[in-house]
Amino acid sequence: MKRRFLLAALLALGASASASPSPAAQAVDHGQMGQTWPIIEPDLMSIIKARLDHAQATGKLDELNQRFMAKVKQRVMRPVPVSGIARAEVTRSWEFDPSIVVENDIRDHKGNLIAAAGQRVNPLATSVLSKALVFVDGDDVEQVEWALQHGSEPQAKIIFVDGSPFELMKTHQRRFYFDQDGKLTSHFGITRTPALVEQQGEVLRVTEQAIARKGAGA
Numbered sequence: 001m002k003r004r005f006l007l008a009a010l011l012a013l014g015a016s017a018s019a020s021p022s023p024a025a026q027a028v029d030h031g032q033m034g035q036t037w038p039i040i041e042p043d044l045m046s047i048i049k050a051r052l053d054h055a056q057a058t059g060k061l062d063e064l065n066q067r068f069m070a071k072v073k074q075r076v077m078r079p080v081p082v083s084g085i086a087r088a089e090v091t092r093s094w095e096f097d098p099s100i101v102v103e104n105d106i107r108d109h110k111g112n113l114i115a116a117a118g119q120r121v122n123p124l125a126t127s128v129l130s131k132a133l134v135f136v137d138g139d140d141v142e143q144v145e146w147a148l149q150h151g152s153e154p155q156a157k158i159i160f161v162d163g164s165p166f167e168l169m170k171t172h173q174r175r176f177y178f179d180q181d182g183k184l185t186s187h188f189g190i191t192r193t194p195a196l197v198e199q200q201g202e203v204l205r206v207t208e209q210a211i212a213r214k215g216a217g218a
Helices: 002-019 044-058 060-077 141-148 165-172 180-188
Strands: 092-096 113-115 132-137 156-162 195-200 203-208
Touching: 044 060, 132 141, 132 180, 141 156, 156 180, 180 195
Parallel strands: 132 156
Antiparallel strands: 092 203, 132 195, 195 203
8 A cells, every 4th residue: 555655656746847847957058069150230221331432432323323314314305105006097086975973072162062972074064175185106207297287286285105205396396295104095095196186065086097108109
C-alpha cells in the first residue's frame, strides 16, 4: 500500500515538473551559433540627396532638367494623338441628344427649385451651341482646309485629334484646340474625321464627312 502511494506521488510530481518547468530549466545556453551583425536601415532621403548632389556636381542634373523640359515642350506642342480615329471614307450622320438626368435637386440662390432629382434636362432647350465643333487631323492639309471653310473663329471651333495646333495658329492666325484624351470624340461617338457637330433644334447633328483627296482620279 505504501509502495503504491509512493509511486503515485512520484508520478504526479514528475507530471507537474514537465507541465510547468522552472525558469532555471528553461534558461539553456546553446553557445554561439554564428556571427551576427546589427540591423542597419539606410536613410532613404540621405541616399536621394547624395545622388542629387553627385548629379549636380557632374552636370548630369542640368542635363536631365533640359531633357525633361524638352519632352514637356514637345508634348505641349504636339499632344498624344487620339487613338482609334481614322480618315472618313464614307459620309455618315446621326442625331445626338445632349439631355442629362439630374441626380440631385438643383436650386437657385433663393432656394427655388430649378430641376428636381430624376428630371431629364436638355441644355439646348434654354441655350444654344454658340459655335460649330469641327474635328480634324491637323496633319492632314485637306481636312484643315475643309475645317476652315466652316466659318471664322467666332463661328466654328476647330479641334485637332492629331497634329500640332500651335504650329498652325501662326500660319492661319486663329485659335485651334486639341481633343485631349479623346474625351469629346468619345462623347459624341466620332471615329472618323473630318467631323462636324452642329445644333439642330434641341439635338445635335454629328456628321463624319468623306472629302475628296487632292489629285484623286488625275
